[in-house]
Amino acid sequence: AEEEGGKFDEYLAEAAEVRENNPNNLCARFLTPELFYSYSPEEQEVLYQITRTGVENPSSGTGCYAMKPDDYQTFAKFFDQVIKAYHKPAAKNPVHVTDWDASDVGNNGVLDMTELGLDELSMRVRVGRNLTSFNLPGLMTREERVEFEKTMLPAFDKLISMEEYGGRVYSLTPEFGPGEPNPNKISDAEYKKLVDEHIMFKDMDADPYLKSAGISSDWPYGRGCYVSEDRQFIIWFGEEDHLRIMCMKKGTKLNEVFDRLREALSVVESLPGIEFATSKKYGYVTSCPTNLGTGMRASVHIKLPNLTADGTDTKAKAVAKPLGLSVRGIGGEHTPIGKDGTVDISPSARLFIKEKEIIAALYNGIEALMKEEQAAA
Template sequence: MTKHRFSQHALSEWMKDEGPESEIVISSRVRVARNLSNQPFPMLASDQQSKDVMDQLTWVSQAGKLKEMGAFETIVLSDLSELDKRVLVEKHLISPNLANESRSGAVILSNNESVSIMINEEDHLRIQCLYPGFQIKEAWTLANGIDDIFEEAVDYAFDEKRGYLTTCPTNVGTGIRASVMMHLPALVLTSQINRILSAVTQVGLAVRGLYGEGSEALGNLFQVSNQITLGQSENEIIDNLYSVARQIIEHEKAARKRLLDESRIRTEDRVKRSYGILSYASIMDSKEAAQRLSDVRLGADLGILPEVSPQVLNELLVMTQPGFLQQTFNEKMSPEQRDYRRAELIRKQLRGEKGHGGVEI
């Protein structure tokens, strides 16, 4: 088994399953931030201290109960090329911060890539669990179980009053970030999205784009997550996110019904125009690709394009990113070359053609 296999395929194994409400919720994620009590936080640690942390945490993953949960592989970031690291970021398996870490950064990945345990990121330990569809409670149960395994083996930095201590003050307390990635095209098309998102922020949740804080909501994809980590229990945080996300799902369903009831022809025209452009365009920048793919995904979910698989569109979300494009075609590209290759890849994928080396792309 090679470490490069994690950057070879756009679709992680866990993404091939359809979870509850998968026509709207792409994925559910829980991330737990922890630090060791006997070591400085990563930003203050020496090279040797960072290495000691990596050695200690990887030992726990290899010798402890984690092995009972399945097969895991440890990847030291310094062993990867810059392109490999970029692809792992595009697949949400590591953070941009960890990709830039030059001192003893590592990630422990499960075979199906649903579990990603980052070492020496902003914090010593970041446990991330991903599930398809609307399964935020299931993701928390898994993350909590893995957290317990590490907590039995190492001493966490913990304060009786403040809870788990983290590098960033906004994570102090429970140290958890829970989020759902939602595809909300109908709320955008019916001009309800700003009202909905404004209400979401008023109940203590944050709304971000595909790649988290500071990223744009391309392709009508919105990441809804908790902002508060201190003063609430883990279950309260999860329950609050679940309740709000459930309401957003119902609003999106109502908006989709409204599009079909009141603007069916216009909606079908938009969807089919985007499908036609994606099928025949010679160049395509990332922003347009995301929007056109969002239209086609909506058409597939509404039965306008029943021949298009939502799984294909999920895969294209990763495959059309700059890093994966260069990985797929094995060449360094200028922005213009990426736009050309992106269009080529989308055309082939929608037609079910074979890509480079006879591999389905």
């Protein structure tokens, strides 16, 4: 065929080998030479960057990240297949709808865990958001990462001036440029403390999937977070998505973190320099196709001593999966469970589901999971 001798032949042969040996790797499953070479030489360079993580890490489940806000459109032939296989939409032509009005879920909008016989839990709701005006993190240069951080500063200044959201910026960027110091720079010890408090994200350089995708490149330039005075409203910048916006607190009413995030988001959206990238088909654009749609993960830290009696999350995961719940460790994705059997649980669905349905699914999921926990005694 005319593709013979193409620049990416060796790469695509490697992908074919991964496809053969790792049937769960969605990137490799759909990355064929026919598909790859149907794009222009310029687009091929981007598709290479999009798919590298799946080819270099055969054990990947998804194995690809978007590099530009409109990649889900440009590379629809590829991403549509990955997204369909991962999100398994129930409808033939699914439409993603955004709806944050949770006033009719639970008990008149109240999702109170004391009604499930539970005490205070650590609750968190986050959304991933990206700006239309920058490449996604996998394709950003060091200069662009710093430029992006500087773009966010006027927006953060605006938040600092507000009663409800006032706080400060913590940045890991060593300096903005030669002779241009970073006024928000924190020490390694301060960074470590923020990670331990679940406020700041982990060292991304340690994640092989993010590394292959270029998402952790230039670490720690352009990385940091905004934290409100009460420590419950947080914006990460420069992680897997340009922004991860979240509310977190210990309490019993899930709707409190959800509703506060809803309000905070409308404020953030109105700030200077902020325009969130969206896709007609897939809602809010995120680097990872698993997060598309709502970009939302709503979680609690909860003790499941019976389901984790063997010291692992194996049984908890098996029980949680049919309930539509994911189980993570207490330090987040790819971390171990707590010594006392505490795990992080969250509804798995992000796309073709409404925001209000996610928070209701967390509440109902906790109820169902606690029954399984008691049955495992």
